[in-house]
Amino acid sequence: MANKIFVYIDHFEGRVVPASLEALGVGREMAKTIGGGVSAVVLGQNIDDIVQQAGEYGTDEVHKGDDTALKDYRGEAYASVLSAVAADADVLLFPTTGRTRELAGLVAVDLETGIIPDVIDYEFDGSSVLATRPVYAGKLLTKVVCAESRPQILTLRSRAFFKPEADSGHSAEIVDIGVDIGDMATEVIGYGESQAGVSLTDAAIIVSGGRGVSNNASLESPADISDEAEQEIWRAQQGFKLIQELADVLSAAVGASRAAVDANYIAYDNQVGQTGKVVSPDLYIAAGISGAIQHLAGMRTSKTIVAINKDADAPIFKLARFGIVGDLFDVLPPLTQALRERMGL
């Protein structure tokens, strides 16, 4: 092969993280532009299904590292195997996930090369990738190249690129990686259930609530809640129930602003923004969220933004494609009902 484009396939509990397939699509498009082949890398234990899936997206080869030492993701083990496999790659692509943020960095250190994180677009200057990534909380886009060093490592923002169609008739060559990992310093004891339900970063639709979800003076909290802070949380729970109902109708994930999380209305797992999750859904509905720059940093690349806010001057309306000026407690129930009827639910 001329240029070697490697794509790391992130997966968890037997399922490929969808952004990995988007990365395979990018790999294939890159190969069309600069020539060369696309190789997927799958690490883990009992990963035949994932290897097969990775081979169905136009890859030439799938490098398979199947070993008990790779059963659970651990940065040290995965980085040592991946660094050896992808050492002579020209481009190494990762989907952006919690695991790959660490892994891509470790591999870049091992291979003494640069890394361009959170890429949302790219072009080529010869065989060098000219990658576009948001900076300053998404206010500016910057173009970055990986000077002379190779591989050029990019992590791709989830949902910034299209997922290609699978072709079950396509067959890729499977290359077994010899895995030889000594004693590891860490051991994975188990996994905890996330409270967020649907994964925010993979969701096509997100309905988010902010501090405004607790702002309904006409809601009388139950008599046994006398503490003011607890009354506020109770009101917020009623607001988030409306958010959840709309989310259920749309099969959407529930997001939140940091103000809502800090006030204990909802878990941190749901936070969108600079210090929360960065999301790019097709539709983002923000209810009772003012649109502070740190919140926008996490959702400004959403394809369509709908804002519901009492204040017609709220900054979120500057970014929103559709705005509803009104009280979310008045707006959400009929909106949910209308959608339910429209969708025949």
Ligand SMILES: Cc1cc2nc3c(=O)[nH]c(=O)nc-3n(C[C@H](O)[C@H](O)[C@H](O)COP(=O)(O)OP(=O)(O)OC[C@H]3O[C@@H](n4cnc5c(N)ncnc54)[C@H](O)[C@@H]3O)c2cc1C
């Ligand atoms: C370093 C740093 C990092 C941060 N990271 C994040 C982050 O990751 N994510 C994040 O979200 N924030 C983050 N913040 C906080 C951010 O600056 C804002 O404080 C926060 O986003 C505000 O949340 P909010 O819009 O829910 O609340 P507010 O700003 O209080 O806005 C509430 C909005 O609800 C409207 N409203 C009130 N009642 C109703 C009603 N009944 N119906 C309809 N509308 C109503 C109001 O008009 C108002 O616009 C960060 C701040 C800092 C300094």
